[in-house]
């Protein structure tokens with residue numbers, strides 16, 4: 001569907017792109033949702049006590065989306081309160097935060113939001129930024145619109161201010177007397193500032209009110225950006241086209257060392273087996289290994305993935321001749337127990353939790369602050385999924401895997417929704433994908449690739465006589481392949497759903513064992529020579 005976007009832009013002769021900020025360019029929707037929930041839940045509770053009445057708390061999946069998302073702040077307060085049959089005086093924009101007026105409650109929400117912005121910060125969607133950068137390089141003009149009065153701070157916090165020729169936000173709207181969405185005013189002003197007519201511009205929106213606003217303004221193309229599985233609703237409200245991500249040319253993305261990242265189809269990779277001698281040359285390997293799907297076959301239940309005695313023996317021999325680390329999505333203690341070899345390094349929870357021989361233990365990703373969010377998310381997910389047969393919520397120290405391998409196809413949507421609902425509640429967490437699992441991880445720039453580079457550095461392996469080799473089978477291993485591209489070797493086991501940054505392949509777990517055995521033999525034979 002994403003490929004259609006470039007075609008649609010061409011067909012409609014689009015000269016300018018007007019993008020909504022929250023949910024399309026920056027990931028602040030979750031911060032907003034959390035701030036709204038904090039403000040309204042406390043207010044409703046306090047009011048309920050006073051009136052001896054029960055007011056239901058705000059639900060993010062329904063109330064926030066329906067009454068608040070994408071519209072000016074005070075309108076959001078008024079809309080939501082109306083859904084609970086509460087009418088308050090409008091008040092003044094200068095009302096004290098928390099005063100029982102529309103403005104007072106809106107001002108309190110804004111304080112909570114700014115607190116979250118300072119503590120957690122805004123992040124830009126990498127796919128949007130990569131695509132926008134490409135479009136601007138082709139001469140496309142770009143504007144960003146938002147109902148927020150904090151847009152400048154948010155754009156600066158996400159580091160994307162320079163990507164837009166015009167910014168039309170809540171402050172500009174007040175100055176010019178522009179009506180909020182679903183009125184088209186804010187988009188029309190953006191088009192005016194870009195010096196284009198609506199029939200020359202495309203609008204990108206994730207909110208239903210925003211899609212309606214684009215339609216009301218007769219823009220040439222309305223693109224719904226579906227980050228929350230709401231594609232049908234976006235279409236019903238007027239989107240011409242719905243995309244889940246912006247189409248980026250993955251081959252042109254760069255790896256952490258700044259060199260061009262090469263990605264290929266798994267089927268194009270040569271087997272590493274005939275190339276071991278050439279690969280090693282005169283170097284000593286440092287071997288980083290994923291666990292599930294690499295050292296053990298993928299099985300139905302996580303606890304059934306037991307290491308074979310043969311694989312353990314091979315690993316033990318290898319660890320006598322070079323550094324060996326297991327880099328896994330599993331909990332570190334769990335994977336260390338499964339492998340059960342003392343002289344290996346273990347990076348668990350996708351690299352956030354690392355241990356090694358002689359009592360070494362360190363958590364280099366800085367994820368400790370996400371622990372309360374993980375604890376709460378774990379409880380909520382277990383409650384939400386308790387009746388979904390076959391689902392497993394597997395808590396690791398710094399991640400939660402939500403397994404749906406054994407869930408009936410028609411129930412997988414319930415799992416999807418539960419994960420999305422929880423993500424909205426916890427901006428400290430982000431979603432990752434794996435084989436038939438969703439992973440909730442700390443929302444930090446840390447992953448298996450960073451853990452590998454950290455180990456290389458800490459263990460003084462960044463030397464010309466060392467060849468780092470990473471072997472893995474899953475999407476999460478791509479970060480490690482990318483981190484080593486140019487300096488080491490990535491080996492993909494089997495295939496996953498995307499292109500790969502690995503350079504070689506191995507068919508399955510048996511071939512991994514054969515490769516590790518041969519590697520050990522080559523190093524040993526050199527020593528004997």
Ligand SMILES: O=P(O)(O)OC[C@H]1O[C@H](O[C@H]2O[C@H](CO)[C@@H](O)[C@H](O)[C@H]2O)[C@H](O)[C@@H](O)[C@@H]1O
Nearest residue numbers: 291292298299300302328329330401435436437
């Ligand atoms: O990074 P890894 O060591 O590969 O860990 C990734 C996840 O592996 C486990 O789940 C996967 O393997 C299970 C057992 O074969 C399988 O049932 C599941 O469908 C796979 O996704 C593990 O349970 C997760 O915690 C890891 O994150």
